[in-house]
Amino acid sequence: MSIRQSLLAILNQGPCYGYQLRSEFDRRTGSTWPLNVGQIYNTLDRLERDGLVEKADSDQAGHIYYAITAAGSAEAHGWLSSAVVRVGPARDELAIKLAIAVTLPDVDVAAVIQTQRKSSLGTVQELTSLRDTSAKPASTEDLAALLVIESQLFAAEAEVRWLEHIKTRLAQAAEAGVRAPMPLSTKTPKRGRPVKRTLHNAPTQ
Amino acid sequence: MSIRQSLLAILNQGPCYGYQLRSEFDRRTGSTWPLNVGQIYNTLDRLERDGLVEKADSDQAGHIYYAITAAGSAEAHGWLSSAVVRVGPARDELAIKLAIAVTLPDVDVAAVIQTQRKSSLGTVQELTSLRDTSAKPASTEDLAALLVIESQLFAAEAEVRWLEHIKTRLAQAAEAGVRAPMPLSTKTPKRGRPVKRTLHNAPTQ
């Protein structure tokens, strides 16, 4: 839901045509997220379908402009005046992965953490040097790009910190004797004849 | 791409039927992410389509089991032994939003930041008290749930720190005179008669 809103926010500045929107988005986000041009036209179609934009007059060059509607303007304004609410909450693949991993008997969680930490540390370093080159922003574009890089940097740093933190958590848990490997739950099915199930009496594969 | 992989990792422990997979996923992630049952069956269909699982024998109760295939097992193993690579990189709605916001002339970025900070701080506090209740995990499930909560907590804290950080960035930029409001780019279109475009000579809407 962010490309949609971004295009809407840009269109709120004035009518644009598709190709232009791509460069506007690129320019305003430091070209951080490559955006396939085709996606612009898809999104425009969907925005038009939802009544948030409409086709406007062409210019002398024949470009096909889209203009924001009142509803679209309201939505853009709403987006910018309300907080990004992490509903759900954020389905972070890494968190899911590690939660699943600690519940699996045959997974070396410490190794998973190490592998990830190495990778994430690499990301941190890349982002750090990237940021250093973007040191002093001279334009609003540069500023925007810097913010994006630092956003990723902060997130990557938090990831590393978390990974290091959960290493101690795992140690604590192991010390407390919470290391029982966890097979599939053996809760008795309620339908039909109850059947105690473990990994060892599971139906043949 | 995380539900898919999670189900695969669970199925790697032994055959399961759809409904069971839901409770396994819930159990192993602290019921953090509500998972519509229908989605299990969708995902199973797609996994089967991709040759990663296949239908297995039913048990006495008539449950429809799915068993992982060799390809599926390889994929599950690959998932757990390689780092989550944030390709793209992560398209964070908040980062996009603020990047766009600073490039728009009529947006009070400070207010956007304040609103978000308030919201994110609230999230931090909720997660903190949630974590405190999950203090000492007694089971592997509890441990997994704790990891998930702390993952979100670390992320939310990083978000707050970033928001506070970019406040100073904005101040620096303002001091350096980089506050020029940014209209739509006026790069001359290459097709047809070049037309200088600004917000004020855009085609009528």
Place this chain on the structure above:
DNA sequence: ACAGCCATGTAACTTGTTACATGATTTT
């Protein structure tokens, strides 16, 4: 002439997500 960018699209596809239908079984 030819390569490459500008520009607009279309079709197909991915994962995720919800709403709904249907029936069996279990609990109250």
Place this chain on the structure above:
DNA sequence: AAAATCATGTAACAAGTTACATGGCTGT
């Protein structure tokens, strides 16, 4: 008997993403 839960699905849709087709125009 009614309500809740177990269990399996289907249909539709959202947003994102890619690959491709098709021209016109531009620079070499």
